[in-house]
Amino acid sequence: MSGGVDSSVVAGLLKSQGHDVIGVTMKLWEGPNGEMPETGCCTSADSEDARKVAAKLDIPYYVLDYTASFSENVIDNFVDMYSQGLTPNPCVECNRSVKFDHFIEQAIKLNCEKVATGHYAKIIKNNGAFELHKADYLDKDQSYVLHMLDSKKLEKIEFPLGTISKPEVRQIAATLGLKTAFKKDSQDICFVGKKDYRNFVSKRIDVSSKGVIVDKYENEVGTHGGIHAYTIGQRKGVPGGQGEAKYVTKIDVENNKIYIGSRDELTTKKFLLEEVSFVNNIEYDNLSIQTRYNSDDVPCDIEKIEESIYQIELKSPTLGVAPGQFGVIYQGTKLVGGGRITSKVLEEVYE
Amino acid sequence: MNKNDYMYLDHAATTPMREVAFEAYKKTEMDAYANSSGGHALSRKAKNILEESREFIASCFGAAPNEITFTSGGTEADNWIIKTPFIDQEKIAELTTTQIEHEAVLASAENVHKNGYKVNFVSCDHDGVTNIEDFKNSMNSNTLIASVMYANNETGVVQPIKEISQLVKDINPQTLFHSDVVQAVATRKIDFHNLGIDSAAISGHKIGGPKGIGVMFLKTGYKIPSLLHGGKQELERRAGTVNVSGVAGLAAALKEQQRNLEEETKLIENERKIFESKIKEDFDVKIIGENVERLCHISNIQFKDINSETLMVALDLNGMGVSRGSACASGAQKPSHVLKAMNVEDGVINNHLRFSFGWNTQASDGEKSAEIVKRTIKEII
Numbered sequence: 001m002s003g004g005v006d007s008s009v010v011a012g013l014l015k016s017q018g019h020d021v022i023g024v025t026m027k028l029w030e031g032p033n034g035e036m037p038e039t040g041c042c043t044s045a046d047s048e049d050a051r052k053v054a055a056k057l058d059i060p061y062y063v064l065d066y067t068a069s070f071s072e073n074v075i076d077n078f079v080d081m082y083s084q085g086l087t088p089n090p091c092v093e094c095n096r097s098v099k100f101d102h103f104i105e106q107a108i109k110l111n112c113e114k115v116a117t118g119h120y121a122k123i124i125k126n127n128g129a130f131e132l133h134k135a136d137y138l139d140k141d142q143s144y145v146l147h148m149l150d151s152k153k154l155e156k157i158e159f160p161l162g163t164i165s166k167p168e169v170r171q172i173a174a175t176l177g178l179k180t181a182f183k184k185d186s187q188d189i190c191f192v193g194k195k196d197y198r199n200f201v202s203k204r205i206d207v208s209s210k211g212v213i214v215d216k217y218e219n220e221v222g223t224h225g226g227i228h229a230y231t232i233g234q235r236k237g238v239p240g241g242q243g244e245a246k247y248v249t250k251i252d253v254e255n256n257k258i259y260i261g262s263r264d265e266l267t268t269k270k271f272l273l274e275e276v277s278f279v280n281n282i283e284y285d286n287l288s289i290q291t292r293y294n295s296d297d298v299p300c301d302i303e304k305i306e307e308s309i310y311q312i313e314l315k316s317p318t319l320g321v322a323p324g325q326f327g328v329i330y331q332g333t334k335l336v337g338g339g340r341i342t343s344k345v346l347e348e349v350y351e
Numbered sequence: 352m353n354k355n356d357y358m359y360l361d362h363a364a365t366t367p368m369r370e371v372a373f374e375a376y377k378k379t380e381m382d383a384y385a386n387s388s389g390g391h392a393l394s395r396k397a398k399n400i401l402e403e404s405r406e407f408i409a410s411c412f413g414a415a416p417n418e419i420t421f422t423s424g425g426t427e428a429d430n431w432i433i434k435t436p437f438i439d440q441e442k443i444a445e446l447t448t449t450q451i452e453h454e455a456v457l458a459s460a461e462n463v464h465k466n467g468y469k470v471n472f473v474s475c476d477h478d479g480v481t482n483i484e485d486f487k488n489s490m491n492s493n494t495l496i497a498s499v500m501y502a503n504n505e506t507g508v509v510q511p512i513k514e515i516s517q518l519v520k521d522i523n524p525q526t527l528f529h530s531d532v533v534q535a536v537a538t539r540k541i542d543f544h545n546l547g548i549d550s551a552a553i554s555g556h557k558i559g560g561p562k563g564i565g566v567m568f569l570k571t572g573y574k575i576p577s578l579l580h581g582g583k584q585e586l587e588r589r590a591g592t593v594n595v596s597g598v599a600g601l602a603a604a605l606k607e608q609q610r611n612l613e614e615e616t617k618l619i620e621n622e623r624k625i626f627e628s629k630i631k632e633d634f635d636v637k638i639i640g641e642n643v644e645r646l647c648h649i650s651n652i653q654f655k656d657i658n659s660e661t662l663m664v665a666l667d668l669n670g671m672g673v674s675r676g677s678a679c680a681s682g683a684q685k686p687s688h689v690l691k692a693m694n695v696e697d698g699v700i701n702n703h704l705r706f707s708f709g710w711n712t713q714a715s716d717g718e719k720s721a722e723i724v725k726r727t728i729k730e731i732i
Contacts, residue, residue, distance in 0.1 A: 022668070060664075060668060064660055064664070065685070106661055109661055109665075109731045110661065110664060110665055110668065110731065111668075111730060
């Protein structure tokens with residue numbers, strides 16, 4: 001229970017269905033003196049909201065400490081990725097390493113049959129296997145950030161909001177008299193809040209190493225104050241050309257160099273995914289891929305290169321495929337699997 | 352869940368109000384609700400209750416009535432005594448306290464430090480007993496306040512208060528020696544003057560009195576600035592209408608406690624011992640402060656290989672309420688500063704639970720509690 005409306009309603013729905021429900025807020029992040037963040041999610045005001053909802057629903061409620069696991073698996077990774085010129089997705093890391101790993105383990109220890117969250121995604125049982133599907137309410141679909149869950153994990157999970165729209169969720173919350181009914185959704189990275197992520201990164205590692213910005217012909221067009229401030233596809237802070245907007249097209253960590261180019265140069269047709277996992281078996285027909293959270297589905301083919309490394313060939317070139325983000329493969333609404341987009345090219349894998 | 356079915360072992364956090372306290376509170380609120388500083392008949396009635404209670408409460412601690420000021424609780428009393436004497440002091444003034452104090456003292460000390468004064472946090476040994484040598488070295492002619500709790504709220508370990516108070520006076524007779532006795536008064540009889548304590552903090556709800564009432568003891572001869580300003584009450588020491596019903600409740604609770612102290616503590620100690628021995632039979636545990644002087648109602652147990660956060664939740668789900676130390680606002684419980692000060696290793700610092708018994712502990716609670724813990728641990732490992 002994050003203290004938001006979605007997880008509040010999940011608790012309410014499950015309770016009204018007659019389940020024995022335990023509410024838990026995962027404390028993921030704290031400041032140097034143990035204080036919870038002031039903005040973003042996981043603020044003390046949020047856990048207080050969750051506590052009030054749990055009290056209203058008359059369910060046991062606990063705040064459990066996952067700060068060590070979160071710091072190790074999510075924060076360190078976040079900072080490290082930026083230092084490597086990659087674009088991290090901390091929500092995926094959190095789901096993979098904390099929420100649907102340590103948290104599920106603890107829930108099982110406490111004799112819980114299942115863990116339910118307020119994610120918008122659907123679990124469908126098909127011939128004994130559990131499939132992960134996009135939520136019916138596509139505007140809010142969060143299956144992308146859940147792609148690492150396999151059938152075995154899904155058996156232990158419930159996503160009660162998979163068939164409900166956000167307005168309906170708010171309506172249910174209001175009907176149940178939950179104070180979070182009209183609370184604004186949090187869009188921020190929970191540990192960064194409304195502040196600039198670059199400051200967060202630069203406080204933790206030395207990224208001040210200045211370098212040059214070049215075009216595809218290696219012509220120097222400007223300088224930069226550290227590669228962590230750039231992501232693929234970024235336009236802001238990039239020296240503009242005459243008339244035509246320029247974007248970051250490549251980040252060369254080794255040489256501390258940022259490449260920029262026109263929008264056309266950002267397009268990608270082939271790339272590799274690493275750490276690939278599948279929900280059930282691999283599929284090959286009628287596939288599409290999302291290369292960022294909530295991006296459009298682009299039809300694609302996949303080819304296995306070696307264990308957990310796959311090549312994606314898009315049927316139409318696409319903008320802004322950023323190494324570090326995840327490529328998540330669907331077959332219609334069914335999520336097939338996904339992995340991290342790597343900056344490596346095929347030749348490097350074979351080396 | 353019926354409250355009788357729930358095994359409440361978190362008396363160190365707060366303990367249920369004694370029936371007599373509740374009756375006294377209610378009666379005062381009904382019959383003597385007026386402002387005790389007012390000038391009419393009902394006020395005089397309230398004033399009488401207030402002053403009779405003050406006399407009785409003072410007598411329980413070997414104090415004079417004018418040494419007792421009523422506060423909203425122990426936290427206010429600690430804040431008052433730690434912080435206000437530093438107002439307008441030259442920056443050479445120092446505060447000496449320990450690393451294992453209650454947050455009310457520690458946070459007040461941090462505040463003093465923030466205002467530019469030197470604060471010395473004295474270490475403790477592996478059992479949680481204040482390190483006397485370190486204490487001695489942290490005292491000097493500039494020490495304005497020295498503050499050492501009588502007994503620790505997380506471990507129950509009793510501090511050598513008389514020895515320390517003597518040390519304070521030997522090094523600097525001007526230093527005000529404060530002691531947070533909030534946890535100790537739950538099961539100990541304390542005489543402030545006899546122990547050389549110049550000021551103390553007491554909380555009503557730890558001894559079966561109402562919440563929201565406490566005592567600040569300050570030895571005759573000392574004067575400290577007010578913490579709360581407003582209408583002059585409590586001999587102009589503290590503003591705010593006096594919580595007379597709270598005071599009456601506290602006095603009634605204390606009366607019952609003092610009368611039954613021997614009987615109550617004997618039962619508590621017995622049940623706690625049974626509890627500890629039953630737990631030891633089945634699990635690899637370490638009982639904190641087992642070999643030193645300890646309050647009879649607290650048992651802080653280190654479970655090898657069992658995370659106490661999970662155990663605490665599982666115990667609650669099985670009908671038993673305990674805690675890991677002091678809860679913070681967010682509800683998540685951090686590794687205890689007391690255990691850290693005791694140099695408990697990182698690998699086991701999150702494996703501690705505090706079980707605390709209280710005045711309404713029943714014979715057989717020790718055995719019953721041990722059974723719940725045994726069953727729960729078997730479920731989660």
